[in-house]
Amino acid sequence: MAIIAKHWKPVNLDGPILANIASEGLIGIEECFDYDLNDVITAKRKKNVKSQTKNKKLKTSEEVLTPSKQGFTSNNEESRNIEDEDINTLTAWDGYSLPTSILRALRDLNFEQPTEIQSITLPAAILGKRDILGAAETGSGKTLAFGLPILTGILRLKENEISEEVISDEDNNDCDNDLDVDKNGLGCVKVVKLEDQRAKKPLYALILTPTRELAMQVKNHIKNIAKYTNINVAVVVGGMAAVKQERVLSKGPEIVVGTPGRLWELIQQGNEHLSQISNIKFLAIDETDRMLEKGHFKELHDLLEKINFDEHSKKNRQNFIFSATLTLVHDIPRHLINKIKMKGRKISEMTPEQKLQKIVNTIGVTNPKIVDLSQGTGTSGTLTECRITCPIEEKDYYVYYFLKKHSGRTLIFCNSIGCVKRLTTLLTLLDCSPLPLHASMPQRQRLKNLDKFKDMENSILIATDVAARGLDIPKIEHVLHYQTPRTSESYVHRSGRTARASNKGITVLIMEPNEFGSYIKLCKTLGKNEDIPIFPVEDRFLNAVKERVNLARQVDKLQLQVKKVSSEEGWLQKAANEMDIIVDGMSKNYDSDETNSNKKLADLKRKQLTILLAKPIFPKGFSGRFPELSLENVTGFNGVSAERKAVDVMQEAINKSSKTKRRVKLYKPKDKTEKKKRDVVIKLGKKNNKISKNRTFKKKRHS
Numbered sequence: 001m002a003i004i005a006k007h008w009k010p011v012n013l014d015g016p017i018l019a020n021i022a023s024e025g026l027i028g029i030e031e032c033f034d035y036d037l038n039d040v041i042t043a044k045r046k047k048n049v050k051s052q053t054k055n056k057k058l059k060t061s062e063e064v065l066t067p068s069k070q071g072f073t074s075n076n077e078e079s080r081n082i083e084d085e086d087i088n089t090l091t092a093w094d095g096y097s098l099p100t101s102i103l104r105a106l107r108d109l110n111f112e113q114p115t116e117i118q119s120i121t122l123p124a125a126i127l128g129k130r131d132i133l134g135a136a137e138t139g140s141g142k143t144l145a146f147g148l149p150i151l152t153g154i155l156r157l158k159e160n161e162i163s164e165e166v167i168s169d170e171d172n173n174d175c176d177n178d179l180d181v182d183k184n185g186l187g188c189v190k191v192v193k194l195e196d197q198r199a200k201k202p203l204y205a206l207i208l209t210p211t212r213e214l215a216m217q218v219k220n221h222i223k224n225i226a227k228y229t230n231i232n233v234a235v236v237v238g239g240m241a242a243v244k245q246e247r248v249l250s251k252g253p254e255i256v257v258g259t260p261g262r263l264w265e266l267i268q269q270g271n272e273h274l275s276q277i278s279n280i281k282f283l284a285i286d287e288t289d290r291m292l293e294k295g296h297f298k299e300l301h302d303l304l305e306k307i308n309f310d311e312h313s314k315k316n317r318q319n320f321i322f323s324a325t326l327t328l329v330h331d332i333p334r335h336l337i338n339k340i341k342m343k344g345r346k347i348s349e350m351t352p353e354q355k356l357q358k359i360v361n362t363i364g365v366t367n368p369k370i371v372d373l374s375q376g377t378g379t380s381g382t383l384t385e386c387r388i389t390c391p392i393e394e395k396d397y398y399v400y401y402f403l404k405k406h407s408g409r410t411l412i413f414c415n416s417i418g419c420v421k422r423l424t425t426l427l428t429l430l431d432c433s434p435l436p437l438h439a440s441m442p443q444r445q446r447l448k449n450l451d452k453f454k455d456m457e458n459s460i461l462i463a464t465d466v467a468a469r470g471l472d473i474p475k476i477e478h479v480l481h482y483q484t485p486r487t488s489e490s491y492v493h494r495s496g497r498t499a500r501a502s503n504k505g506i507t508v509l510i511m512e513p514n515e516f517g518s519y520i521k522l523c524k525t526l527g528k529n530e531d532i533p534i535f536p537v538e539d540r541f542l543n544a545v546k547e548r549v550n551l552a553r554q555v556d557k558l559q560l561q562v563k564k565v566s567s568e569e570g571w572l573q574k575a576a577n578e579m580d581i582i583v584d585g586m587s588k589n590y591d592s593d594e595t596n597s598n599k600k601l602a603d604l605k606r607k608q609l610t611i612l613l614a615k616p617i618f619p620k621g622f623s624g625r626f627p628e629l630s631l632e633n634v635t636g637f638n639g640v641s642a643e644r645k646a647v648d649v650m651q652e653a654i655n656k657s658s659k660t661k662r663r664v665k666l667y668k669p670k671d672k673t674e675k676k677k678r679d680v681v682i683k684l685g686k687k688n689n690k691i692s693k694n695r696t697f698k699k700k701r702h703s
């Protein structure tokens with residue numbers, strides 16, 4: 001006779017019995033104490049109930065991915081008809097086995113088709129389950145090139161788990177529902193397994209990024225795509241409350257995105273969810289070349305050691321290695337060449353293949369497919385590159401000129417925090433409202449400034465290289481390099497904050513004569529043998545620009561002096577108070593004469609500056625970044641046309657110079673291998689993981 005049991009209660013067991021069952025991995029026995037014989041069901045009906053439950057479970061969690069004869073395909077077609085007609089328009093995504101829930105999210109974002117890097121990597125990653133080493137230009141959609149396969153893979157795994165659960169549930173339920181009982185209800189016992197009690201949510205994927213801001217962005221991007229799935233994504237970064245992050249992790253997110261430092265810290269503190277990292281099924285390392293640079297991210301190596309600890313899991317794991325500059329290689333610096341030569345050693349430059357091989361070995365990649373669309377430079381085809389050369393003390397003039405002349409969201413990069421601070425103060429005095437971003441700012445402020453930069457129109461962000469990699473901020477029109485970047489990678493990634501996702505953008509290198517050496521090196525590494533063209537500046541406006549900038553500099557200098565004296569006096573006063581002594585010439589309440597006169601002078605100059613700033617720099621109908629400052633800012637006023645976009649101005653200059661063929665050759669390529677080095681096409685041998693040069697994915701630049 002079969003019954004449906006309603007309630008279960010633990011049975012108290014004596015020592016010896018408990019000892020016996022515990023040794024078999026069981027933790028107790030429960031007794032059915034409430035059942036209704038009227039609920040007796042026939043074996044046939046019971047079977048129907050079971051299969052209905054099974055179907056229901058599969059439907060609610062995610063559509064099933066069924067292996068077809070051609071390989072894996074989702075039941076997209078079927079679910080599309082039923083669920084969402086709009087998805088039918090996304091035919092460009094067919095053939096990648098993307099689940100309907102993901103297609104729906106892609107539709108919401110208006111991502112009508114995969115980008116090039118996505119279309120080349122997705123089949124290998126989703127259908128072939130291969131590891132991917134992907135190099136493609138900045139802003140080309142690399143995040144989803146690993147995000148989509150990870151989400152799809154997790155959904156598959158979850159489906160498999162559910163199917164297994166259902167099958168094992170059926171076995172268990174046989175016990176639940178087919179209980180032979182006597183009239184007193186005795187005999188209704190079920191065994192509770194240890195794993196049931198301890199079941200924890202699996203950590204399927206780890207995504208590592210070099211900066212906190214990028215980690216947040218990647219998390220949000222993947223979360224957006226996962227919004228119709230039951231997959232949770234969490235972010236773990238430094239500078240934010242560890243307690244809060246532990247709380248998030250305690251919910252068992254399937255995907256964790258983070259920076260190596262905080263992740264390693266939490267692992268060392270014994271975080272339970274992260275303790276599963278040696279069993280993860282997916283590992284993605286964004287901006288991999290940066291992450292593996294010497295002297296950076298020691299914790300990444302610790303993490304990799306732990307992740308690769310178990311050989312079996314390592315083999316089963318799918319790896320995603322991405323960067324715009326994954327295959328970029330440098331000339332060896334002259335001082336190193338001399339040093340090595342002096343030691344009588346042979347020198348050879350690292351080739352892209354060797355660079356990749358090193359990455360493959362370090363990360364523990366086992367089944368790689370390499371896709372290199374970076375064309376040796378990594379910059380976008382829609383990016384217009386140019387430069388301004390001037391003496392170092394004039395850089396401020398050109399920055400201010402550019403900002404006033406060409407409105408649009410602008411990101412200015414500096415090589416040091418000190419430079420970011422100085423330029424921020426100067427441009428603040430000039431009423432440009434710049435936002436700083438650097439590593440020694442509190443994390444909360446960093447995020448706040450980034451949000452403001454995203455939200456405000458014509459906003460200006462002045463940043464160090466913390467903002468160089470990966471950040472995807474919409475509508476950045478200009479990137480200015482206040483100093484020549486220290487590495488070619490920095491130039492590529494900084495410049496790549498504009499001209500993203502096929503949009504136009506301009507990058508301006510502001511360089512002084514002393515930076516010429518770094519500039520040539522940069523051009524060589526990026527395979528540019530022609531001079532980067534000069535941005536056309538209208539000299540007639542420079543006097544007005546200089547006047548304002550010089551005045552702002554004077555105010556800044558005076559303010560600094562006042563600040564310095566008051567902090568020195570403050571310190572002295574504090575020490576004197578502590579020692580209970582009186583210092584000659586120092587009064588508690590009054591500033592020194594020098595400070596007072598500096599304060600007055602600063603106030604005076606500031607007033608003069610305010611008056612100057614109220615006057616337009618670009619008169620006669622010019623409508624610039626701050627049109628309210630111009631009295632004649634109506635388009636077409638006085639027959640003068642409105643402001644032109646910097647990128648259009650530059651393109652016109654490039655077109656003119658190409659007609660007159662006045663582009664200057666920068667250097668002679670050393671020999672043919674110089675070019676070949678960049679044209680090399682790389683494929684990693686499947687069997688032995690050795691790099692070979694036998695396949696290309698390169699395409700021609702489209703501009």
Ligand SMILES: Nc1ncnc2c1ncn2[C@@H]1O[C@H](COP(=O)(O)OP(=O)(O)OP(=O)(O)O)[C@@H](O)[C@H]1O
Pocket residue numbers: 110111112113114115118136137138139140141142143144323324469470471472496497500501
């Ligand atoms: N298939 C697609 N269709 C349209 N837009 C897309 C598609 N895939 C990604 N994008 C958008 O393109 C932009 C750039 O994507 P992403 O940030 O992934 O670029 P990236 O290649 O990682 O850049 P970087 O090298 O600078 O890190 C993002 O705004 C993203 O939302």
